[in-house]
Structures are given as C-alpha cells and as structure tokens.
Amino acid sequence: MARPHGANSPQVKEGPIIVIVDDDVDVLLTLSDYFRAAIPNARIFPAESGPAALEFIRENPPDLVVTDWRMPGLTGLELADILNESPRPPATILMTARPSVGLAYQATTVHGVSAIFSKPFDAAVMVSTALDLIERREPGAIPAVPGSRPLGPARGQAT
Numbered sequence: 001m002a003r004p005h006g007a008n009s010p011q012v013k014e015g016p017i018i019v020i021v022d023d024d025v026d027v028l029l030t031l032s033d034y035f036r037a038a039i040p041n042a043r044i045f046p047a048e049s050g051p052a053a054l055e056f057i058r059e060n061p062p063d064l065v066v067t068d069w070r071m072p073g074l075t076g077l078e079l080a081d082i083l084n085e086s087p088r089p090p091a092t093i094l095m096t097a098r099p100s101v102g103l104a105y106q107a108t109t110v111h112g113v114s115a116i117f118s119k120p121f122d123a124a125v126m127v128s129t130a131l132d133l134i135e136r137r138e139p140g141a142i143p144a145v146p147g148s149r150p151l152g153p154a155r156g157q158a159t
Helices: 025-038 050-059 076-083 101-110 123-137
Strands: 017-021 043-047 064-068 091-096 115-118
Touching: 017 025, 017 050, 025 043, 025 123, 043 050, 050 064, 050 076, 064 076, 064 123, 076 091, 076 101, 091 123, 101 115, 115 123
Parallel strands: 017 043, 017 064, 064 091, 091 115
Antiparallel strands: none
C-alpha cells in the first residue's frame, strides 16, 4: 500500500492527513504539490478514484478529503456519504467543473460537504479554506513549521 508523502518525517511533527481524489491526474498532481508546499508536515495521499481513496482511508482516518464531484466508479458525493458514516468524519471539499446552486445546496445539506470549489479554482484560496477546516476540526493540528512557504500560484496557474 502507498504511504502518504511526509509520513514518518523525523524533523517535523506529523501533521494532518489530507486525501486528494481526482481522476484528472494533472489536477491531482498539482493539488498534491500545492498542499505539500503549503503544509510541509501534512501527510498527503493522492488517489485517482474514490475506491482507491477509501482503501487508504480505512487504515488512515483523514482530517480532510478534497474530492472531485464527477468520477467513474464513485462520485465525490457518494464518497462524502461514506465518509460521514464514520464516528469522526473528515472535513470534505468538493471540486466541480459544473457548479450550480442546486449542487451546492445538496452537497452541503444532504451530503455534509464542508466547502465547494468550481474548476478552475484558486489553489491558494482552497489551501486557506482547508487550513481553516482542519483547524476547526482539530485545534492545534497545524503547527507552525520551519521552512513553510507563503502561498503563491500553483503550478500552471497565472500570477
């Protein structure tokens, strides 16, 4: 089984577990890189599908899941439903290329999604939202980390 980036780091206290799920590999890699740069002590697990994410989550309860809405096999809303069955569900951010008021209402009220981002999105705003969600869920979970960098544009984004 794959280990998340940052696991067992000797220099830095282990931080939150963040699972990023998207069947678009470019989005998945860009977000993973961005979260690693913004939260160096986070344990990041990128997954190309909902089932792959669930396999990891069974053994590693995450603090945050960032997931695409439309994916083959298991949608982001179906994944959110499964996550919300746990005694301590993670915060969930849903990404979509097809935003609507109806989706936003359904995602937040029925499926327990914490935040929704329309593609394309500002990765710095997403990371800031993620940090806030993690901190609200687990105060003190994001310690100050030497060497962390200020947020700037993600790979491939205009400045």
